[in-house]
Amino acid sequence: MHAELPRLSREAPTMPKAGIVHLGLAAFFRAHGAVYIEEAMKASGGDWGIIGISLQSPRMRDQLAPQAFVYTAQELGPEGETLKKIEIIQDVLVAREDPDAVLQALANPDVRIVTLTVTEKGYCHDPATGALNTSHPDIRFDLENELPVSAPGYLIRALQRRKAAGVPPFTVLTCDNLPDNGRLVKGIVLAFAKLLDAELAAWIEDEGRFPATMVDRIVPATKPEDIDALASSTGQLDLGPVLHEPFRQWVVEDDFVPAYGAAARPDFGAVGVELVENVTAHEHMKLRMLNGAHSSLAYLGYLAGHETIADTVADPVFATYVKGLWRNEILPSFKAPDGVDMEAYADALFWRFANPAIRHRTWQIAMDGSQKLPQRLLGTLRDNVASGRSCPRLVTAVAAWMIYVGGTDLNGKDIDVRDPLAERLKSLSSHAGTCTEKVTALLGVADVFDAELAAQLQTQLVGAYDSLVAQGVRQTLGEIG
Ligand code: CS2
Numbered sequence: 001m002h003a004e005l006p007r008l009s010r011e012a013p014t015m016p017k018a019g020i021v022h023l024g025l026a027a028f029f030r031a032h033g034a035v036y037i038e039e040a041m042k043a044s045g046g047d048w049g050i051i052g053i054s055l056q057s058p059r060m061r062d063q064l065a066p067q068a069f070v071y072t073a074q075e076l077g078p079e080g081e082t083l084k085k086i087e088i089i090q091d092v093l094v095a096r097e098d099p100d101a102v103l104q105a106l107a108n109p110d111v112r113i114v115t116l117t118v119t120e121k122g123y124c125h126d127p128a129t130g131a132l133n134t135s136h137p138d139i140r141f142d143l144e145n146e147l148p149v150s151a152p153g154y155l156i157r158a159l160q161r162r163k164a165a166g167v168p169p170f171t172v173l174t175c176d177n178l179p180d181n182g183r184l185v186k187g188i189v190l191a192f193a194k195l196l197d198a199e200l201a202a203w204i205e206d207e208g209r210f211p212a213t214m215v216d217r218i219v220p221a222t223k224p225e226d227i228d229a230l231a232s233s234t235g236q237l238d239l240g241p242v243l244h245e246p247f248r249q250w251v252v253e254d255d256f257v258p259a260y261g262a263a264a265r266p267d268f269g270a271v272g273v274e275l276v277e278n279v280t281a282h283e284h285m286k287l288r289m290l291n292g293a294h295s296s297l298a299y300l301g302y303l304a305g306h307e308t309i310a311d312t313v314a315d316p317v318f319a320t321y322v323k324g325l326w327r328n329e330i331l332p333s334f335k336a337p338d339g340v341d342m343e344a345y346a347d348a349l350f351w352r353f354a355n356p357a358i359r360h361r362t363w364q365i366a367m368d369g370s371q372k373l374p375q376r377l378l379g380t381l382r383d384n385v386a387s388g389r390s391c392p393r394l395v396t397a398v399a400a401w402m403i404y405v406g407g408t409d410l411n412g413k414d415i416d417v418r419d420p421l422a423e424r425l426k427s428l429s430s431h432a433g434t435c436t437e438k439v440t441a442l443l444g445v446a447d448v449f450d451a452e453l454a455a456q457l458q459t460q461l462v463g464a465y466d467s468l469v470a471q472g473v474r475q476t477l478g479e480i481g
Contacts, residue, residue: 025052044267076357106158120371168259182212296397298365399464
């Protein structure tokens with residue numbers, strides 16, 4: 001594995017002071033937010049070095065520490081690639097190993113922003129309602145202990161330290177694909193704070209800020225072959241490269257902690273981040289169009305035997321399916337952001353999905369569906385049902401998810417389902433006999449489906465489930481047209 005090659009190293013002689021702590025350091029943020037922040041600092045200055053936190057595993061720290069936390073961002077276009085060295089990360093701390101060091105980093109007065117990519121399940125909320133799940137074991141632990149384990153716990157305990165030290169709060173800038181993500185995190189943090197200390201909650205409410213954001217860049221997981229290929233072509237060993245598509249977008253509500261004045265955020269405007277008053281229209285566009293289609297293609301594509309999204313949309317039945325999904329079922333469900341041509345957006349999305357250089361596995365996107373379905377597919381379904389529009393494509397995607405979480409594919413082979421509810425979903429499905437009973441049992445999972453929508457979808461879902469089982473995926477999609 002190229003162990004003989006020199007390790008990638010830092011070029012810049014001095015490191016900028018850290019102004020940001022990032023919770024949940026993984027490939028997406030390193031290929032998206034970190035790149036924008038580095039560019040903004042180069043363009044306009046400021047101390048915006050980043051300290052990354054891994055909540056669980058030491059893997060990221062162990063990969064990056066021997067190369068001074070520098071890594072390669074490898075942009076993969078249909079016609080070739082470009083490499084960029086990213087030097088903005090100063091350090092990576094592993095929360096499991098030393099929670100107090102993480103709280104110290106978060107309480108440091110130089111830190112003015114905490115960015116997060118802890119994935120949907122990391123917020124410990126109820127996906128169907130968005131509220132803090134106070135019976136979540138990590139939240140129960142964090143309410144009792146000063147050294148936390150959950151992301152909300154770290155935010156709260158660090159804010160508590162800052163308040164005690166007379167330091168203003170940081171801006172909490174979530175970069176996860178959740179609906180109304182800023183307000184959702186604010187609600188979670190305030191609910192938690194109220195259970196601890198009403199004064200702390202009032203202080204956070206007055207002085208803290210939780211701007212909502214829309215983040216977009218397709219970043220498949222890096223594989224060992226990618227590391228090898230990069231080492232062969234550069235002659236240097238980088239154990240932590242990130243691979244990404246050329247496209248990127250970041251829309252951020254310009255609402256940062258006022259106590260820091262002009263030093264409250266990097267000069268995002270200088271590097272193409274769109275600063276807006278309200279991100280909702282952009283968020284609907286992205287979560288419904290991109291992520292909704294991604295999840296639909298992931299379950300259906302997986303069941304049809306396709307390994308990646310690019311392979312899936314190269315199959316003509318799926319190309320027709322996804323275009324029909326956008327045009328007939330997703331586009332009519334929301335108000336487009338001002339000035340955005342949605343037809344052009346959908347066309348561009350298709351080519352992003354089709355980019356053969358991006359090997360984004362359907363299995364990877366299929367993960368954590370119980371946390372993703374509400375904002376990706378169910379909100380769209382609810383709006384369509386309310387307007388009397390039928391949605392065979394969305395319904396078929398939800399039926400495919402139901403088959404997927406049953407843990408056996410259409411050829412009887414086991415599926416490695418990764419989901420916080422995996423065991424419960426699998427057992428509900430396997431204890432039910434007929435397709436109708438399986439659909440009914442899964443529709444009863446209140447963390448995912450609200451009762452009203454479940455009742456409205458029941459009959460159509462049974463039909464779609466039956467058809468997928470009886471005729472297979474391609475035939476079912478072909479019949480929808
Ligand atoms: C994907 C996203 O893994 C998934 O669920 O849908 O990570 C997607 O690639 C990004 O949101 C694109 O911005």
